[in-house]
Amino acid sequence: MDDALPTTEEYPPVLELHSAAREFRRRGGPPFLAITDVTATVQDKDRHGEFICLVGPSGCGKSTLLHIIAGFDTHLPLTRGEALFHGQPIEGPGADRGMLFQEYGCYPHLTVVDNIAFGLRLQSGPDRPSEPDIRDLAREWLGRVRLSEADARKYPHELSGGMRQRVALARSLALKPRCLLMDEPFSALDEPTRFEMQDLIVELWAELDATIILISHSVAEAVYLGDRVWVMSPAPGTLVAEFADVPIPDPDTPAMVAQARPSFADCVAEVSARFLEVLRTPREELTPIHADGSGRCEPAGGAD
Amino acid sequence: MPDETPSAPNRVAWWQRLWTRPAPPEEDEPSPPEPPPPAKPEPARRRSLLRVRDRVSPGLRTALSLLPFVLFVAWWFWVTAGAEPELRRISSRILPSPAEVIARCPALWFESALMRNILLSLSRVLGGFAVAAIVAIPLGIAMGSFGRVGATFGLVATLLSYLPTPAIVPLTMAWWKTGEEQKVGFLALGTFAYLLPLIVRHVQAVDHKYVLSAYSQGATAWQVVTKVLVPVALPGIVDAMRLCLGIGWTYIVLAEVIKAGEGLGGVGNLIMVFQRFGRMEEVYLTVAAIMLVGAVLDRSCVWFSRWLFPYRTATADE
Numbered sequence: 001m002d003d004a005l006p007t008t009e010e011y012p013p014v015l016e017l018h019s020a021a022r023e024f025r026r027r028g029g030p031p032f033l034a035i036t037d038v039t040a041t042v043q044d045k046d047r048h049g050e051f052i053c054l055v056g057p058s059g060c061g062k063s064t065l066l067h068i069i070a071g072f073d074t075h076l077p078l079t080r081g082e083a084l085f086h087g088q089p090i091e092g093p094g095a096d097r098g099m100l101f102q103e104y105g106c107y108p109h110l111t112v113v114d115n116i117a118f119g120l121r122l123q124s125g126p127d128r129p130s131e132p133d134i135r136d137l138a139r140e141w142l143g144r145v146r147l148s149e150a151d152a153r154k155y156p157h158e159l160s161g162g163m164r165q166r167v168a169l170a171r172s173l174a175l176k177p178r179c180l181l182m183d184e185p186f187s188a189l190d191e192p193t194r195f196e197m198q199d200l201i202v203e204l205w206a207e208l209d210a211t212i213i214l215i216s217h218s219v220a221e222a223v224y225l226g227d228r229v230w231v232m233s234p235a236p237g238t239l240v241a242e243f244a245d246v247p248i249p250d251p252d253t254p255a256m257v258a259q260a261r262p263s264f265a266d267c268v269a270e271v272s273a274r275f276l277e278v279l280r281t282p283r284e285e286l287t288p289i290h291a292d293g294s295g296r297c298e299p300a301g302g303a304d
Numbered sequence: 305m306p307d308e309t310p311s312a313p314n315r316v317a318w319w320q321r322l323w324t325r326p327a328p329p330e331e332d333e334p335s336p337p338e339p340p341p342p343a344k345p346e347p348a349r350r351r352s353l354l355r356v357r358d359r360v361s362p363g364l365r366t367a368l369s370l371l372p373f374v375l376f377v378a379w380w381f382w383v384t385a386g387a388e389p390e391l392r393r394i395s396s397r398i399l400p401s402p403a404e405v406i407a408r409c410p411a412l413w414f415e416s417a418l419m420r421n422i423l424l425s426l427s428r429v430l431g432g433f434a435v436a437a438i439v440a441i442p443l444g445i446a447m448g449s450f451g452r453v454g455a456t457f458g459l460v461a462t463l464l465s466y467l468p469t470p471a472i473v474p475l476t477m478a479w480w481k482t483g484e485e486q487k488v489g490f491l492a493l494g495t496f497a498y499l500l501p502l503i504v505r506h507v508q509a510v511d512h513k514y515v516l517s518a519y520s521q522g523a524t525a526w527q528v529v530t531k532v533l534v535p536v537a538l539p540g541i542v543d544a545m546r547l548c549l550g551i552g553w554t555y556i557v558l559a560e561v562i563k564a565g566e567g568l569g570g571v572g573n574l575i576m577v578f579q580r581f582g583r584m585e586e587v588y589l590t591v592a593a594i595m596l597v598g599a600v601l602d603r604s605c606v607w608f609s610r611w612l613f614p615y616r617t618a619t620a621d622e
Contacts, residue, residue, distance in 0.1 A: 109535040172520075
């Protein structure tokens with residue numbers, strides 16, 4: 001986290017997707033087109049990564065898109081188009097793109113502190129921090145995600161769901177990823193815990209320079225957390241709407257309070273209305289957009 | 305009971321009627337309201353004997369677990385009562401009386417050296433098991449981790465799990481004569497066939513999200529196998545080993561069937577000898593000893609695995 005952060009003019013965008021499509025072959029059937037024509041650009045804005053939230057009906061290919069960015073399933077290249085990370089084609093997973101799942105975030109055989117240190121210990125070569133440094137870093141992250149020293153020696157099965165996601169978050173962030181991908185990270189949590197986690201992520205993100213892409217099934221969560229909200233169409237999934245002017249969370253107001261304000265509710269209503277429109281429009285009448293931060297909303301219908 | 309018409313709304317199968325109360329005959333006119341029954345005194349609340357999924361206290365658990373033995377021994381005394389073997393309900397050639405069996409204990413212990421034979425058999429089972437584990441664990445981990453290795457050996461493993469174990473006893477004798485190699489080899493084959501598919505399944509059962517997480521933290525393929533797949537699957541693998549060690553122990557009698565030549569001894573051999581001389585008391589005692597040793601072996605594996613994996617309960621969900 002040094003001061004000489006790249007500016008957008010000098011460096012290629014963090015993430016570029018050009019008409020990306022991925023097909024899955026199915027045994028004894030036609031191939032399944034999971035996503036198609038996804039075109040998006042994510043730039044660093046003002047020395048800071050962007051927070052993008054992706055909403056869409058279930059089974060529309062949100063996770064597939066995230067997996068493409070993470071570089072999973074590279075035995076299965078993109079069927080069409082290309083995906084670039086810092087100008088380089090994504091060819092496999094790496095520690096520069098952290099991933100957080102809804103569940104199974106923590107390794108069951110490691111204690112909390114060892115879970116956080118896991119990624120640091122995987123490193124090799126001269127950059128690998130020494131073992132005492134790794135332990136200090138893990139302890140530091142333990143505190144930053146608001147876990148106590150008493151939790152450090154616990155195993156994941158002794159923790160609540162929210163605490164496990166804190167560990168998973170700390171484990172990803174300790175590696176200082178350039179991009180953090182989150183697949184419905186808070187969906188399995190109860191509501192107060194979800195708000196707490198939202199506060200935590202808002203707070204941590206302010207200190208980080210990472211780009212975050214978060215899948216959510218809650219429009220309110222997406223509007224609250226995201227700088228931009230992308231709406232995905234039903235399968236074959238493509239980006240059909242982008243909201244770039246959603247309110248940005250104020251780190252000093254708890255999520256639970258901020259989301260109860262009428263001004264926030266109005267904004268959620270607007271995005272929800274668009275989301276519903278997408279859900280109710282036949283797939284073939286939806287046209288893909290280029291999600292580049294301009295916040296354009298193409299009309300959902302084709303002609304009229 | 306009224307005849308049921310096919311259109312009856314709630315038809316019940318004949319067997320259901322065995323415990324379904326017959327429907328009251330339909331009445332056109334409402335019967336005069338019955339006088340309310342006299343208020344009965346509230347009976348003392350009786351707790352039913354069988355409750356679904358109730359917790360059993362340790363004391364009661366011990367008592368209940370002894371119940372089948374008590375019943376069995378009572379039955380045993382009853383069917384073998386009578387001084388003259390011919391007048392008993394069950395002949396002593398089939399089931400000797402408790403007293404007769406107890407009387408043979410010292411002879412079994414001292415003359416037939418039960419303990420030494422148990423230890424001999426145990427060493428053969430552990431030897432065979434060790435050979436099986438040394439091959440099955442690395443191979444199973446590789447098969448469960450790498451799709452191509454799994455595809456290569458998958459069919460072999462499926463066929464092996466249908467290996468008719470008792471039938472290969474004569475084959476192992478042809479390969480290794482009747483010495484120690486034959487016994488260890490037979491037990492190794494028998495346990496391997498069970499162990500391999502179980503290990504593969506436990507490695508495959510590790511949730512894919514652990515693998516993806518590790519990759520996105522910068523793990524290499526080798527690190528994913530050694531630091532995620534193997535440690536997460538390990539409690540399951542140890543469980544599979546416990547199961548197969550038990551199976552191996554029950555095969556001991558098959559391994560020690562030979563009656564002469566090299567490699568005599570062991571509990572299986574003891575049973576063969578006692579059977580030949582019609583000493584049913586010792587056959588029963590030896591069978592009981594084999595079961596007891598198996599149970600002790602199993603319990604110690606469970607304790608060992610609990611000590612080894614404090615996160616044991618974690619394997620179920622997270």
